[in-house]
Amino acid sequence: MRAKKTSTADLTVLERLRSSGLRPTRQRLALAKLLFSQGDRHVTAEALFNEAKDNRVDVSLATVYNALHDFTEKDLLREISIDSSRSYFDTNVGDHYHFYFETSGRLMDIPAERIAIANLPEAPGGAEVARVDVIIRIKD
Amino acid sequence: MRAKKTSTADLTVLERLRSSGLRPTRQRLALAKLLFSQGDRHVTAEALFNEAKDNRVDVSLATVYNALHDFTEKDLLREISIDSSRSYFDTNVGDHYHFYFETSGRLMDIPAERIAIANLPEAPGGAEVARVDVIIRIKD
DNA sequence: CAAGCAGTTTAGAATCGATCTAATTTAAGA
DNA sequence: TCTTAAATTAGATCGATTCTAAACTGCTTG
The missing domain is CATH 3.30.1490 (Dna Ligase; domain 1)
Structure with a gap:
């Protein structure tokens, strides 16, 4: 694979992961970038998975679930349950x-x-x- | 089957169903009696299904779900979503x-x-x- | 009070979101 | 570079819920 320059946005996200004690893997970095680089968002696991695909970010659905839960545990996200078949992750943790x-x-x-x-x-x-x-x- | 006298509690429940426009079938009457004859309750579908079994009320799980949804639609119950795998039905609709x-x-x-x-x-x-x-x- | 029928129930299959498994890969420290 | 624990993955599995299509039953009508 070709080396890629690390952008400013990547850096911010990388720091966020590191300071939460989460290893900044390629997948977590890519997902965190999608989540945290466009203001406050409310996403479902499925939606984020599709968004990743659309952006040529190659991650499995299991990894999306893992990342969302890891981020939630570290207070980078907050989970909102609307009904039994709808659960959102909110990037606004205030x-x-x-x-x-x-x-x-x-x-x-x-x-x-x-x-x-x-x-x-x-x-x-x-x-x-x-x-x-x-x-x-x-x-x- | 032996004929059974209709008790006062049955009557109340029957009236409740009728006035909601729900046909008072054997299954709905039995479930409504379990739900509405012991004060305010919070039950899951699974729990009500088991409670029915314990009381020799012979209903299928599908019917329990149908009844809970029908009752909720008629405002006899209120659904509370706690998280993606936990949903309660509350007999207190106030x-x-x-x-x-x-x-x-x-x-x-x-x-x-x-x-x-x-x-x-x-x-x-x-x-x-x-x-x-x-x-x-x-x-x- | 018999018949007809829409509404209801049912067992079991199917679906859906989410989690688990066990094998593989990878980040990061020595 | 080597080692190892942590992370990723495809696919199986799970658990709650919904669906299906056939049988049944309250209720109205004739």
């Missing part, structure tokens, strides 16, 4: 909520500041809150 | 939210009054809000 458009299946971020949640009951038994998910489902 | 206990997989209702959601942003394009789901995930 505090925020979602609109879900039922007919198009599209997801849209709602900044945390736009929703005020008050009186949040304490977890029974004083257990720790892992996360608060808010999904506003839109009939469209 | 306005409320949920605690989800990650290790036990248990779901607990939070009355709507216990959470104040302010500044709820309007749906883009003025579309109608179908529902607001709030799931507080507990690390336990």
Whole structure:
């Protein structure tokens, strides 16, 4: 294979992987680049797999699942479950909520500041809150 | 088969089905009775199927799925998606939210009054809000 | 109250997203 | 360069759900 110059975008992504303790393999680098070089995104595993194919990134479906889970574990992604057959990975890992458009299946971020949640009951038994998910489902 | 007296509970359930426009078949009546005669419940299809078996209610798994979906469509149940492999049906169809206990997989209702959601942003394009789901995930 | 029929149930096959397996390849340190 | 643990892969498998097409049953009508 021909050597390829490392671009700036590659570097950023490479640093992100390294500082998360993930070995920057060819596949992870390529997938991370697709995920993190176009602003906030919501992708399914299947969609990312197809996007990779379209971009001549040769990865197996298993690797896409592995990478998505590895990234999620390292807080590079956040997983959003919409229904039993639809799971998205969100590149925005900050505090925020979602609109879900039922007919198009599209997801849209709602900044945390736009929703005020008050009186949040304490977890029974004083257990720790892992996360608060808010999904506003839109009939469209 | 021996004729059986129709109990009060059966009657209530029968009325519920009828007024929803669902034909009160033997299977639907039995499942509805299991679902609606013991307070608020959160069940999976599989769990209800097993519960039916334990109670000598002879129904197929397909029928359990059909009934759960029919009931959900008629607003007798509400479906809660926890993750891609876990979906619950909630007999409480009023306005409320949920605690989800990650290790036990248990779901607990939070009355709507216990959470104040302010500044709820309007749906883009003025579309109608179908529902607001709030799931507080507990690390336990 | 018999007949007809649309709606319902059923077993088992099929589907679908996701995960696993075991063999192969690769990144990275010695 | 060598070694090794980590990562990738194709394809098998899994588990939840849906589908299929045949049998059955509540309900209305004649």
